[in-house]
Amino acid sequence: MAKFDAYFALAKEKGVEVLELYYSRAKSLSFKLYNAQIEGYKLSEDISLYARGIYKGKIGYASTEKMTKETPEFLVNEIIMNAGTVTKEELAIIFKGSEKYKKKKVYNPEIAELSIDVKKKNLFEIERKLKAADKRIAQVDACSYQERESEAMLLNSYGLQLKRKSNYYYYYAGVLAIQGEERKSEGDVHFSNDLTTFNVDTFVNKIISKALIKFGGTQCPSKDYKTVLDKEVVADLLSAYLDNASADEVQKKTSLMIGKLNQPVASKKVTIMEMPLKKNAFFTYFDDEGVATYNKTVVKKGVLQTYFHNLNTAHKDGVQTTGNGYRSGGKVGVGFQNIVLKPGRKSLEELFAKIGDGVYITEVMGVHASLNPTSGNFSLQANGFMIENGKRSTPLTLITVAGNLMDMFMNVKEVASDNELLSSGYDVPSLFIKKLTIAGK
Amino acid sequence: MISKKLASVLLLEATASGADFAEVYLEDTLSSNLSMENGKIEERVSTNGFGVGIRVLKGLQSAYGYTSDLSKKSLMKLAQDVGKAFSGPRVLTLAPLEKVKVKEIINLSTQPMETISVKQKIDLLKMVNDTMASFDKRIVRTNVYLNDMVKNVTIFNTLGRYVEDTRRRARLYMIAVAAENGKIENFGEGPGASDGFDFFTSKIKLKEMAIETAKSAISLLGAAECPSGKMPVVIGNGFGGVIFHEACGHPFEASAVSKKLSVFWDKLGKQVANPIVNAVDDGTIPFGWGSTNVDDEGFPAQKVQLIKDGVLNSFMIDQFNGRRMKAEQNGHSRRQNYKFEPTSRMTNTYIENGPHTVEQIIAATQYGLYAKKMGGGSVNPATGEFNFTVSEGYMIRNGKIAEAVKGAALVGKGDETLAKIDMVANDLARAQGMCGAASGSIPTDVGQPTIRVTEITVGGRRGGQ
Numbered sequence: 001m002a003k004f005d006a007y008f009a010l011a012k013e014k015g016v017e018v019l020e021l022y023y024s025r026a027k028s029l030s031f032k033l034y035n036a037q038i039e040g041y042k043l044s045e046d047i048s049l050y051a052r053g054i055y056k057g058k059i060g061y062a063s064t065e066k067m068t069k070e071t072p073e074f075l076v077n078e079i080i081m082n083a084g085t086v087t088k089e090e091l092a093i094i095f096k097g098s099e100k101y102k103k104k105k106v107y108n109p110e111i112a113e114l115s116i117d118v119k120k121k122n123l124f125e126i127e128r129k130l131k132a133a134d135k136r137i138a139q140v141d142a143c144s145y146q147e148r149e150s151e152a153m154l155l156n157s158y159g160l161q162l163k164r165k166s167n168y169y170y171y172y173a174g175v176l177a178i179q180g181e182e183r184k185s186e187g188d189v190h191f192s193n194d195l196t197t198f199n200v201d202t203f204v205n206k207i208i209s210k211a212l213i214k215f216g217g218t219q220c221p222s223k224d225y226k227t228v229l230d231k232e233v234v235a236d237l238l239s240a241y242l243d244n245a246s247a248d249e250v251q252k253k254t255s256l257m258i259g260k261l262n263q264p265v266a267s268k269k270v271t272i273m274e275m276p277l278k279k280n281a282f283f284t285y286f287d288d289e290g291v292a293t294y295n296k297t298v299v300k301k302g303v304l305q306t307y308f309h310n311l312n313t314a315h316k317d318g319v320q321t322t323g324n325g326y327r328s329g330g331k332v333g334v335g336f337q338n339i340v341l342k343p344g345r346k347s348l349e350e351l352f353a354k355i356g357d358g359v360y361i362t363e364v365m366g367v368h369a370s371l372n373p374t375s376g377n378f379s380l381q382a383n384g385f386m387i388e389n390g391k392r393s394t395p396l397t398l399i400t401v402a403g404n405l406m407d408m409f410m411n412v413k414e415v416a417s418d419n420e421l422l423s424s425g426y427d428v429p430s431l432f433i434k435k436l437t438i439a440g441k
Numbered sequence: 442m443i444s445k446k447l448a449s450v451l452l453l454e455a456t457a458s459g460a461d462f463a464e465v466y467l468e469d470t471l472s473s474n475l476s477m478e479n480g481k482i483e484e485r486v487s488t489n490g491f492g493v494g495i496r497v498l499k500g501l502q503s504a505y506g507y508t509s510d511l512s513k514k515s516l517m518k519l520a521q522d523v524g525k526a527f528s529g530p531r532v533l534t535l536a537p538l539e540k541v542k543v544k545e546i547i548n549l550s551t552q553p554m555e556t557i558s559v560k561q562k563i564d565l566l567k568m569v570n571d572t573m574a575s576f577d578k579r580i581v582r583t584n585v586y587l588n589d590m591v592k593n594v595t596i597f598n599t600l601g602r603y604v605e606d607t608r609r610r611a612r613l614y615m616i617a618v619a620a621e622n623g624k625i626e627n628f629g630e631g632p633g634a635s636d637g638f639d640f641f642t643s644k645i646k647l648k649e650m651a652i653e654t655a656k657s658a659i660s661l662l663g664a665a666e667c668p669s670g671k672m673p674v675v676i677g678n679g680f681g682g683v684i685f686h687e688a689c690g691h692p693f694e695a696s697a698v699s700k701k702l703s704v705f706w707d708k709l710g711k712q713v714a715n716p717i718v719n720a721v722d723d724g725t726i727p728f729g730w731g732s733t734n735v736d737d738e739g740f741p742a743q744k745v746q747l748i749k750d751g752v753l754n755s756f757m758i759d760q761f762n763g764r765r766m767k768a769e770q771n772g773h774s775r776r777q778n779y780k781f782e783p784t785s786r787m788t789n790t791y792i793e794n795g796p797h798t799v800e801q802i803i804a805a806t807q808y809g810l811y812a813k814k815m816g817g818g819s820v821n822p823a824t825g826e827f828n829f830t831v832s833e834g835y836m837i838r839n840g841k842i843a844e845a846v847k848g849a850a851l852v853g854k855g856d857e858t859l860a861k862i863d864m865v866a867n868d869l870a871r872a873q874g875m876c877g878a879a880s881g882s883i884p885t886d887v888g889q890p891t892i893r894v895t896e897i898t899v900g901g902r903r904g905g906q
Contacts, residue, residue, distance in 0.1 A: 034501075034700070041526040043506035043519070044780065061484060065509040066469070066491035078487040085559055088481040141702050141823060176702060176823045183704065185823040219898070222669045252478070253582065254618070254625075329474070330486040366828040369817030370850045374618065374627045379667075379850035379900040381828030398826060400669065400850050400900020439669030439900035 007051070007072045008157060014076050016053040018094045018157045022288065022327070023049050026150035033123045033143040046150075050330065051075045052094070055083035059092035063330050093311045097160040098292035106283045107165045108193045111147050119145050125200050126173050133208040134177070136215070142174035142187060154290045162290055168193045168281040170423065171203060177211045186211035191423035193281040210362075213385075217397030219440030220386060226358035227401070227436040228351055228387065231418060233364050235426035237378075238339060240371050241405050242272070245298060245306075246324075246334040247313035256376050256406050257304060265304045266409035271342040272299040274308075276323070282338045282425045289325035289332055296322065302410075308334050341428040344415030351416055351432050353390040359438055360385045360392055361401050376405035379439075402437040411435065442511060443467050443493070445538050448597035451495065452535055454520040456599060459529030460497035460504075462760075464598040464738065467493050468779045471555070472590035477566045479583055480574065485559070490592075492779040495519050499527045501765055505782040536601030543606050543734045544741065546727055550637025554589035554611050557638045562587055565613070565641055569651045573617045576655035579662065581625075582618035587611070596739035604739035610635050610730070610884060612873060615651060619658040626661035626847070628832065630654045633873040633884070636728040644728075657814070657833050660845055667834060667849035667901030673809035674851060674897045675802055675837065680815050680872035682791050682887035684894075685720060687820040687827045688855030690887075693722075693747055695762035695773075695785035696879060697822040704825040704856045708753045714859045716751040717795045724772055724788030730873040731788040731885040736774045738783055743772040747790075759785040777881020784880045791888030795865020799891045802864045804840040810849060810899055811835040811842055817874070818851075825855040850900040858894055866891040 004021055011019040026046040032039050049071070050063040060083030062075045083092075127143045149167035154160065174187030188207045190198050229237070244265075249255035257265055266272075276284050276293035287293055289311050297305050309317070310325030310332060326335030352360070361384040371378035379402035386394045411434040421427040443451075448465050455463040470490040476483045493516060494507040504526030506519045554562075566585040573583045589611035596604045612633025619626050630650055634640045641647055676684055689705075697703035705713065724742030726732050733742045738760055746754045758766065759774030762785055775786035803811065811834060818829025831849040835842045871888030 037502065038526075039502055040782070041504035041506075041523070042782070043504075043522055045508040045510065045515075045519075046780070047509040059484075062487040064489035064491065066489050067509070074489065081559070082485040082487060085475070085485040085563070086482050088478070088483050139700070139702065141700065183824045185821055330488060331484055365821070365826075366817070366819045366830070366850070369819065370828060370830040372627075372848075374625050377848045377902060379830070379848050379902065381826070381850065381852040381900075398852050398854070398898060400828075400852055400898065402669070402848065402850070402900050402902045404902070437669065437900075437902050439898060441671065 004155060007075065010072045010076050011053055014080060016055050016076060016079060019051065019053040020094045020154070020156040021049060021051050022152065022154050024150060024152040026148060028146060028148035030144060030146035031120070033127050036124065036127065038120070050327065051079060053079040053083065054092040054094060055080050057092055058083040058086040061330050090312060091315055093315060094156055095160065095290045095311060096158045097290060101285050101292045102277055103285050104279055104283060106193065106279060107149070107167055110195050111167050111169050111193065112149065114195060122171065122200055126171065126204055129200065129204045130173060130175055130207065133204065134212060136177045136179050136212065137175050138178040139176040140173065141176050142172060144172050146170055154286070156290070160290050162286050164284065166281065166283065171198065173207060175207060175211050179215045182215055184211055184214040186214070189423040191281065214383065214395050214397065217395040219399055220359065220396055220438060221441050222439045224435045225438050226355045227433045228355065228358065228360045229431050229433060230360065230362045231420060231428050231430045232422065233361050234341065234428045234431050235422050235424050236364055236367050237405065238341065238426055238428060240367065240373060241409060242336060242339065243373060245304065245308055247307040247309045247317060248334045250307055251313055251316055254374060260304045261307065263304060264302045266299055266302045267412040268302045269344065269412050269415050270299055270302050270409060271297065273297050273340045273342070274336050274338065275340055276337040278338050280338070280421065284337055287323045287325045288327040291321050291323040291325060293323040308336055310334050337425065339426050343417045343419040343429045345417055346414060348416050348418050348430055351414055351430065352387050352392055354414065355387050355432060356390050358387040359396065360387050364401065378403060378405060396440065399438055399440040402439065408433055408436065442469065443595065445603060447513065449535065449538060451516055451520040452597060452599050454517060455495055455497050455524040456533045457531055458524050459527045459532055460499050460524060461533055462498040462599055464496045464596065465493065466737065466779055467595040468592060470590055470592040470778065472588065475562055475566065475587045477570055477585045480567065480570050482563060490778055494779040495523050496782055497523050497526065498761060502527065503761055503782065507779050533599055535599050538597055538603040539601050540603045541739065543604060546725055546734050546742065547635035547729070547732045548607050548609060548734065549727070550609065550639060552637035552639045553609055554637055555591055561638065569613070569615050569647060572648050572651035573615065573655040576652060577659050579619045579621050579659055580617050580655050581620045584616040586614040598739065602739050604735055606734050608635065608733070609637070611640065613641055615654050617655040617658040619662050621662050624662055626658055628654050628658035628661060631873055633730045634728050635730060635732050640728070661847050664845035664847040666903040667810065667846040667899060668903045669899055669901045671896050671898050673806055673893060673895055674899065675806060675809060675811045675891060675893045676815065677813040678868045678889055678891050679870035680887060681812065682872070682889035683815050683818055683829055683874065684858070685792055685889060686787065686790055686887040687818045687829060688825070688858050690787045690790045691820050691878070692822045692825060692855055693756050695756055695758040695766060698756050699762040699765035702823045705753060711753055712751050713753045713856065714748055714751040715862055717865045718748055718751050718862055719793040720748040720791065721746050721793065722757055722787055722790045726789050729789045729886055733788060736772045737776045738770065738774040740770055740772045742788065745771055757785050757787060759783060775880060775883050777883055781880040786878065786880060786883055787876060787885045789871060789886035789888070791869065791871055791886070792865065792890065792892065794867045794869045794890050797864045797866045799866045799868055802866055802891060802893050803837060803842060805864065806837045806893065807839060809837045811837050812849070812851065820855065827855055828852045846901065848902045852898045852900060858897060861895045862892050863895050864893040
């Protein structure tokens with residue numbers, strides 16, 4: 001790309017041995033409805049340029065959203081200064097390129113082509129149907145649509161040049177339901193890059209059914225229960241669990257999976273895959289270091305098959321990178337895309353029947369604060385239901401569910417068959433856990 | 442970067458189709474993050490955030506757009522595109538832009554961070570690192586981070602307001618990781634201010650804080666799992682104020698109140714707490730982490746009495762939500778950056794000193810949890826349900842502090858918990874946090890003296906007792 005020639009020329013002139021640029025540009029459109037009126041419109045255009053370079057054997061990072069003629073000077077100077085600050089002994093690597101890339105077209109032009117009137121009409125219909133569904137729906141407190149498309153390009157001094165383009169849309173709605181003194185809130189997101197997956201009635205019914213069954217919530221006695229975690233909860237906890245498979249965490253000795261390669265890290269019922277090449281809104285054929293990604297099994301019947309590596313962690317362990325170098329806050333760390341937990345054979349109802357008496361957790365809150373990544377211990381605000389005589393019964397509200405992440409995955413007794421690709425990017429089923437500690441009364 | 446003349450043209454353009462208010466918000470932010478692990482500098486990352494947001498309002502509708510492309514052509518298109526969200530004839534005559542003089546509250550340091558060399562910063566981190574690392578051989582890892590930024594903001598609006606403001610903030614974050622017999626625990630502290638280097642070197646006792654952090658990590662190694670169930674909870678000062686932030690602060694924001702989504706929306710002038718409870722949100726504290734010279738709509742920061750003698754006295758209000766409430770803004774409109782439309786947010790929120798002492802509170806509690814230090818949490822303003830985590834806790838037995846416990850989460854409803862505060866001590870302290878909500882992640886202070894709540898659900902990994 002000619003517009004970046006000045007950056008490479010200046011870097012070379014100032015003694016930066018290798019330069020890598022990651023340029024991204026995204027556009028989005030969103031609007032939200034409140035009381036049958038479009039309450040807010042938003043149009044955005046994001047431009048960012050992330051740069052890193054090797055100077056005297058160390059790596060320096062800088063990024064900017066300001067693209068002027070002074071930008072090359074700013075970035076190169078900051079790279080030099082920041083590289084000079086690093087005292088950690090670590091090989092600085094910028095990637096020359098993979099042999100083969102499995103590029104697929106995931107950008108869906110239909111999303112932007114569909115008329116805005118249709119998108120607005122959907123929102124009006126969602127709000128109207130939510131309100132009409134039940135007299136206890138006091139308010140539709142959120143009703144919005146967003147679409148976004150982004151293009152990114154990675155290029156470096158070795159001549160590597162990779163591009164990707166993707167887009168998605170989502171509908172989000174939430175309701176406040178009131179019955180007597182009880183206030184319940186519920187919502188849902190439909191996130192996809194395929195227009196055919198969205199249906200207003202399905203979306204509305206899901207929210208309404210989730211909201212209304214919450215009434216009459218109580219707290220159960222505080223003790224250990226056989227527990228079913230709904231897939232939404234599994235997704236919330238799986239990300240923290242898999243962070244332990246990051247080679248970066250292992251090397252920093254903060255992982256709970258140190259020394260667990262080819263060892264059990266979960267019960268035999270659990271198989272987890274990372275599928276970055278699965279064609280959906282989360283597809284990516286190269287990671288943020290330019291390494292070709294590939295699908296892999298991370299946990300096979302409970303046994304850890306691999307850690308997630310970027311170039312640096314792989315070099316330290318003397319292995320190949322697994323294409324899991326992802327950017328967070330400017331620098332490149334270790335991440336993952338498109339996680340799939342393999343479904344079992346029993347339906348959710350069959351799990352309840354098998355348990356007899358226990359607790360079904362449908363929602364957890366405050367994972368960022370109340371799950372300690374160092375110890376794996378968690379104690380989370382939760383909502384759910386009692387399971388009595390093999391069936392879902394009384395709603396539970398303002399309880400806490402506590403346990404240890406590693407113990408929990410070791411204690412998976414059964415995996416349900418209800419997999420769904422959630423808006424968080426996790427394709428997971430509900431799980432039956434031998435026991436978790438519930439605090440209520 | 443945007444002249445007064447260009448701003449006038451953009452405002453005129455944005456209001457062509459019936460908007461009754463328009464605003465141009467320009468931001469240029471330079472930040473640097475320095476991170477040290479086990480005494481070695483891992484990296485320094487420099488970032489330049491830059492862009493313009495244009496907002497138009499028409500009654501209870503808003504339209505917002507932003508871009509980092511500041512060419513005149515791009516800005517004109519943005520102004521037209523957001524303006525076209527509405528349809529109708531022009532209704533607004535623009536007031537001429539007049540520069541408002543900003544009263545400096547936060548920008549007064551004689552040692553602004555951008556004048557401090559990287560070496561001086563590294564030396565500071567090294568001191569903190571070495572203090573924690575050498576405290577006990579069970580400290581196996583230490584992380585110290587220093588983030589500092591200078592944000593230059595320019596705001597123009599159709600009320601004729603033209604404001605230029607500079608915000609400087611710095612925060613140091615330290616984490617000590619302790620390990621023994623296969624157990625790993627960590628503890629962190631993060632002092633920060635809208636201040637310069639002298640905040641860290643002379644205004645706070647950084648070394649003592651590092652010792653306390655290491656000590657807390659070590660004490661967690663020996664802590665038992667917290668029992669669960671409903672019990673009285675004594676919440677320590679400083680970051681303990683996160684309970685008030687989550688349980689009452691968010692539901693006191695106009696964004697929740699104006700739509701009657703907050704459990705407190707109709708409680709103005711009503712008794713919501715014990716008369717010993719007084720609480721404020723004060724954006725005017727000199728050098729305060731959550732303080733602002735002007736808010737993100739360009740209005741001066743204010744001190745607002747939220748609760749007076751247990752009676753709900755005021756909410757935190759921005760212009761847009763104020764329209765629905767038919768109330769004036771009170772300097773509480775904030776946003777993370779130009780990518781967000783501003784809305785009502787907290788600044789420095791705290792419960793004021795009360796009539797008791799910490800010793801009296803502990804002695805008056807037969808059995809309960811002493812949540813000495815709190816971690817983070819969250820709240821659903823619509824139901825008032827909150828959760829937050831106890832990072833350092835002790836059981837109270839027979840009016841005395843007993844064994845250390847860990848892994849406790851507190852859950853409850855904001856309005857009920859507020860009504861159950863029955864003792865308030867006199868050791869007010871504030872602590873720093875980042876608060877995430879609709880308009881992004883912003884710096885806020887939480888704070889309180891030690892308080893007692895007669896009953897909260899405590900969730901721990903040890904079952905009920």
